[in-house]
Amino acid sequence: MKLPLWFTPKTIYAQIVVIVVLALLIVVTAGPIVERWLRDDYETPDIEQLAGRLHAFATVLKNATPNERETIIAATRRSGWDLTIAPLSLKAEFASSSPNEQLSDMIIEWLFPPDDLIAPLEGWRTFLGDRRIVAMQIDDASMLVSTVATNDILFISDFVGQGTYYVVAILTLFFLFCSFAIWSIMLPLRRISHAALNADLNNGAPIFEERGSMEIVVVARALNSMRNRITMMIESRTRMLRGISHDLRTPLTRLRMRVERLDDGSSRDAMLSDISRLDRLLTESLDYLRDGHRREVTERTDLGSLVQTVCTEFADVGFNVEYRGPNRLIAPCPPLAMARAITNLCDNAIKFGQSVLVELRQDSDGVTIDISDDGPGVSAADKERIMEPFFKLDAARTGPNDGFGLGLSIVAEIVQAYGGRLHLIDRIPHGLCVRLELPFK
Numbered sequence: 326m327k328l329p330l331w332f333t334p335k336t337i338y339a340q341i342v343v344i345v346v347l348a349l350l351i352v353v354t355a356g357p358i359v360e361r362w363l364r365d366d367y368e369t370p371d372i373e374q375l376a377g378r379l380h381a382f383a384t385v386l387k388n389a390t391p392n393e394r395e396t397i398i399a400a401t402r403r404s405g406w407d408l409t410i411a412p413l414s415l416k417a418e419f420a421s422s423s424p425n426e427q428l429s430d431m432i433i434e435w436l437f438p439p440d441d442l443i444a445p446l447e448g449w450r451t452f453l454g455d456r457r458i459v460a461m462q463i464d465d466a467s468m469l470v471s472t473v474a475t476n477d478i479l480f481i482s483d484f485v486g487q488g489t490y491y492v493v494a495i496l497t498l499f500f501l502f503c504s505f506a507i508w509s510i511m512l513p514l515r516r517i518s519h520a521a522l523n524a525d526l527n528n529g530a531p532i533f534e535e536r537g538s539m540e541i542v543v544v545a546r547a548l549n550s551m552r553n554r555i556t557m558m559i560e561s562r563t564r565m566l567r568g569i570s571h572d573l574r575t576p577l578t579r580l581r582m583r584v585e586r587l588d589d590g591s592s593r594d595a596m597l598s599d600i601s602r603l604d605r606l607l608t609e610s611l612d613y614l615r616d617g618h619r620r621e622v623t624e625r626t627d628l629g630s631l632v633q634t635v636c637t638e639f640a641d642v643g644f645n646v647e648y649r650g651p652n653r654l655i656a657p658c659p660p661l662a663m664a665r666a667i668t669n670l671c672d673n674a675i676k677f678g679q680s681v682l683v684e685l686r687q688d689s690d691g692v693t694i695d696i697s698d699d700g701p702g703v704s705a706a707d708k709e710r711i712m713e714p715f716f717k718l719d720a721a722r723t724g725p726n727d728g729f730g731l732g733l734s735i736v737a738e739i740v741q742a743y744g745g746r747l748h749l750i751d752r753i754p755h756g757l758c759v760r761l762e763l764p765f766k
Contacts (some may be wrong), residue, residue, distance in 0.1 A: 336539045337509065344505055348497045355497075356490040372449065372473060375459055380443045382408065383461040383469045409470045413462065416447055423452040513537040517545060570607050577603055621659035623743075628663070628692060629654035632685050635667045644675045650685030656692050658743060658763060666739045667694065670759050673733065674698035678756060691745070691764040699756040708749050712737045733759075 382401065386394050394410060401408050445451060446460040446468055457473040513536075520532050532552050533545035581600050587593045629651045636648040667683070674681040678698030686693050703711060712733055740747045740761055750758040 340505060340509055340538060344498075344501045348494065348501055351497045352490060352494045356493050359493055372459065373443075375471060375473065376443050376445050376449075376461070379408075379445070379459055379461040379469055379471055383463045386410070386463050386469060407472045410463070410467055411460075411470050413466055413468050415453075415470075416460065416468065418453060419447045419458075419460075420452045421448070421450050423455060423457065509538055509541075513541040513545075517541075517548065521548070567611065570611050573607055574604075577607070621662050623657050623659050625655055626658050626660040626663065627653055628656050628658065628694075629685060631660060631664055632667055632683060632694065635664060635671060636683050639671055639675065639681075645680040646671055646675065646683065647681070648683050648685075650683075651687075654685060654687055654692065656687075656763065656765065659739075662739045662743070666736045666761070667696070669733070669736050670696040670761075674700070674757075674759075677701065691762060694761040694763070695758050696761075697752055697756060697758040699752070702751055702755050702757050703749060711749065712747070736761075 382397070386397060389397060398408055398410060446462050449459075451458055451460060453470070459471050459473055461469045463469055517533050520534070533548045535542045535545045535549070537545075577600060581597070581604075584593060584596045584600065587596075630653065632650065633648050633652070636646045639646040671681060671683065674696055675698070677700035680699055682695075682697045684693075684695040684697070736759075737747055740763070743763060745761060745763040748760040748762070750760055752758050
């Protein structure tokens, strides 16, 4: 049955109050049932009942003659009672503990001490040798002694009564609070953490689902607001950098035209080389800031033909780029973004290797593309930073046509937006293999 909206607890505080009230109702209802079940189905030794009966026997024996006492003791023994009349001086041998005493009895009596309405002689915890006994004084010279059964756990009436409610309350609260922690706290937090790990800042939809208790909704709403502020900050920074990169092209073009009018010489060539390098930096920066791959629609694409075309274009201009794989492999992906990623990886490989091998294969989960070169490779320390924008491998990889450290960053963003993974694998004896694992969406 669905609860009315006004009754549904919206805050964690209100949910805890409901759990406590529900637990009290369960304890009040189930406690007496369990207590009756214990008393009816299990015959439990009760030291308080034993003390009460011994007190009654001692009162009868106090007013009886010696012959009557022997007759009463014999009758009680025939009824199964272990009763003995002992001299009162024997209490000097009584002890308050025994090495054979069960730990469970000590814990139960410590938690649920017997009532002192009819206290035995020398207290409730009395031992004579290895036996636990209950003694009641008959007169100034004698006492009545009975051995307490120690085969089972020694129950007292308060344990069966109060202990039952305690056990039911503990189990009920444990179950209810575990369920509350899982459904109201752990699952929403796990949902929020999963959404944070898979967040796409370029998607306009809210990342964190605003449902659950009021506190969880407030947290999700705050995270969505923070995400919007981060997105606005990134977009503002991107627009600024795009504007700067675009505005620099005009004076750079005028500067190139003026330098080209100069007489031939080493200075002119050096200036043209610097201008070309600046132009390439601007081009790569604009390519990195362009997020068209995130807006491109995923469609069924012939990856085999796409990768083979990229390899052929490099081979046509004299680079040793070989393709291995099927001529046709249909997979859902953004074709322009994927072609851009494969081109960047091949361009990066031919800068530092003599030959490049591009392999395409399909497995049960998706598609794998390996771009392998025979260059110097990448050190383990540099692999952790190679995907960072503008990071260059000066020591591990050098060459006359080295870029500005944006090629792999662009590839990483494309693969991440597609939901794939990018791995850097060392080749034997040298070289690097960049592996793209693309899932079937």
